[in-house]
Amino acid sequence: MESTFNIKEFLQALRKRLPLIIIVTLLFVALSGIVSYTMMKPIYEASTQILVNQRVTNPLQASEQLNIDANLQLVETYNIIIKSPAILTEVIEELELKESVSDLNENISVSSAENSQILTVEVEDVSMERAVLIANTTASVFQAKIKSLMNVDNVNILAPAIVPVDPDPVKPDPMFNMAIGAIIGFMLGTGLAILLDQMNTTIRKEEDIEEIVGLQVLGIVSTVPEVKEFKRSANINDKKELIADVDTEKIKAVSNPKIGGSY
Amino acid sequence: MWTQKKSKRSATRKLVGRTKPQSLVTEQYRTIRTNINFSLPSDDTQTILFTSASKEEGKSTTSCNMAIVYAESGKRVLLVDADMRRPTLHHSFQLSNKIGLSNLLLKKGRLQDTVKRSGVVGLDLLLCGQIPSNPAELLSSPALDTLLEEMKARYDLIIIDSPPLLAVTDSKILANKCDGTVLVVNTGKTEKDSVKKARDALVTSKAFILGVVMNNYQLTKDNYYYHNYSN
Numbered sequence: 001m002e003s004t005f006n007i008k009e010f011l012q013a014l015r016k017r018l019p020l021i022i023i024v025t026l027l028f029v030a031l032s033g034i035v036s037y038t039m040m041k042p043i044y045e046a047s048t049q050i051l052v053n054q055r056v057t058n059p060l061q062a063s064e065q066l067n068i069d070a071n072l073q074l075v076e077t078y079n080i081i082i083k084s085p086a087i088l089t090e091v092i093e094e095l096e097l098k099e100s101v102s103d104l105n106e107n108i109s110v111s112s113a114e115n116s117q118i119l120t121v122e123v124e125d126v127s128m129e130r131a132v133l134i135a136n137t138t139a140s141v142f143q144a145k146i147k148s149l150m151n152v153d154n155v156n157i158l159a160p161a162i163v164p165v166d167p168d169p170v171k172p173d174p175m176f177n178m179a180i181g182a183i184i185g186f187m188l189g190t191g192l193a194i195l196l197d198q199m200n201t202t203i204r205k206e207e208d209i210e211e212i213v214g215l216q217v218l219g220i221v222s223t224v225p226e227v228k229e230f231k232r233s234a235n236i237n238d239k240k241e242l243i244a245d246v247d248t249e250k251i252k253a254v255s256n257p258k259i260g261g262s263y
Numbered sequence: 264m265w266t267q268k269k270s271k272r273s274a275t276r277k278l279v280g281r282t283k284p285q286s287l288v289t290e291q292y293r294t295i296r297t298n299i300n301f302s303l304p305s306d307d308t309q310t311i312l313f314t315s316a317s318k319e320e321g322k323s324t325t326s327c328n329m330a331i332v333y334a335e336s337g338k339r340v341l342l343v344d345a346d347m348r349r350p351t352l353h354h355s356f357q358l359s360n361k362i363g364l365s366n367l368l369l370k371k372g373r374l375q376d377t378v379k380r381s382g383v384v385g386l387d388l389l390l391c392g393q394i395p396s397n398p399a400e401l402l403s404s405p406a407l408d409t410l411l412e413e414m415k416a417r418y419d420l421i422i423i424d425s426p427p428l429l430a431v432t433d434s435k436i437l438a439n440k441c442d443g444t445v446l447v448v449n450t451g452k453t454e455k456d457s458v459k460k461a462r463d464a465l466v467t468s469k470a471f472i473l474g475v476v477m478n479n480y481q482l483t484k485d486n487y488y489y490h491n492y493s494n
Contacts (some may be wrong), residue, residue, distance in 0.1 A: 009458050022324050049284065056396070096288050113423060174407060196441060201454050201455050201456065202450075202451050202452055202453055202454055203448050203450060203451070203453050203454075203455055203458055203477070204450060206452055206477065208455060209448065209458070209475045209477070211459070212440050212459065212463070213455075213459055213475070215446065215462060215474055216302075216474040216475070217446060217474060217475050217476075217477060218295045218298045218299060218302070218473060218474035218476050219291055219294045219295035219298055219449070219476055219477070220476075220480040221288060221291050221292065221295075221325065221328075221476060221477065221478050221479070221480060222287065222479075222480050222481070222482045223479050223480070223481060224292065233309040234348060256327075
């Protein structure tokens with residue numbers, strides 16, 4: 001019905017519903033906090049670093065620089081090889097894991113630092129010990145298998161994964177989840193406030209009367225604070241009519257409609 | 264239980280005009296009084312009807328306080344409770360509702376014996392009286408016309424409190440017979456559509472609409488010009 005969007009009115013409506021927005025935001029923060037602390041299983045991460053260096057097979061090959069470029073391309077290949085069933089099935093067999101190859105594949109990520117020949121194998125698991133075991137086994141299986149697969153024997157494990165004294169889970173990150181919860185809660189609360197404001201079809205401003213009903217506003221009466229005690233003023237003339245001692249039940253009986261007395 | 268709560272609330276109706284003559288709310292009623300005076304076509308004895316679209320929008324509170332501030336301005340005012348379905352005036356002024364308008368319309372008793380003193384100088388009350396079974400028929404009878412004439416002869420201003428417009432037909436009958444009608448709106452509660460319907464109902468009954476009083480208005484910082492000037 002309202003054709004113009006008034007930013008001031010919009011902000012006023014939000015300010016009026018500020019408690020609602022704050023409550024919804026806090027609710028979502030609390031919810032994501034509770035979920036990340038109690039319901040989500042902590043997940044640990046272990047990583048192994050592997051250095052891969054292709055032996056120069058052809059002495060006539062071009063300069064050292066080109067050689068490194070070729071190695072870098074190979075690093076990409078190793079990335080895929082590590083995550084391939086050829087390696088992972090062996091890891092599963094060796095460690096007698098219950099997971100399938102694709103499950104394990106999801107939990108392993110291989111990355112290489114830019115312009116280096118170092119591969120980092122990161123393994124996520126619900127147990128730190130298992131994560132370390134899988135990371136190290138993957139590295140050693142890769143080291144053993146790569147010889148037959150690609151005729152490379154210059155694979156070194158730089159840093160095997162170790163179990164730290166006090167392992168910190170990488171997932172869930174409660175602070176991150178709560179921040180996300182706060183953002184979602186704030187957006188939902190704001191949306192709810194706008195929705196409630198749009199759905200409110202009551203008269204709220206003097207302009208409503210003048211624009212919609214086309215009548216003039218004679219005046220406003222602000223909300224009267226509740227008067228606890230009714231003080232009778234001193235100059236009551238008609239004292240006979242005062243029914244101070246008649247209890248309210250009797251007044252009700254008198255005023256209660258008997259027939260056709262309701263709307 | 265709910266009705267008990269309501270009746271208790273209405274028993275301590277807020278007669279701010281009497282209890283707190285210096286308050287901001289009383290000043291707001293005086294502003295309405297001034298605006299009504301400017302809106303009325305002539306200075307003769309006037310009958311003003313206070314009504315609203317639906318129930319509990321503050322008709323009775325507004326009419327009581329308006330009657331008080333009018334009496335304060337030196338006029339001889341009669342406040343009539345024409346809401347013969349749910350009368351509240353006797354609660355507000357803590358009087359018994361044995362005789363009143365319904366008795367007069369049934370031609371029982373005289374006006375001067377039936378009116379009550381309100382305790383406010385210049386303000387007399389005509390309560391509802393025994394609740395009749397046929398309020399609409401009573402109000403549309405010629406007895407009301409003669410009664411209104413008699414009231415006009417005795418008082419400078421007659422303020423009439425009435426039932427809600429959209430619920431029953433009583434207010435339309437009364438609005439037709441009064442010089443001016445004021446529509447009370449409960450700010451933040453009354454639907455825009457019901458105010459439109461109420462206006463249409465008044466237009467069809469050929470009432471002279473003086474304007475709208477916005478009740479329960481939440482003052483914000485932006486409404487600085489309404490705040491108490493003397494403070």
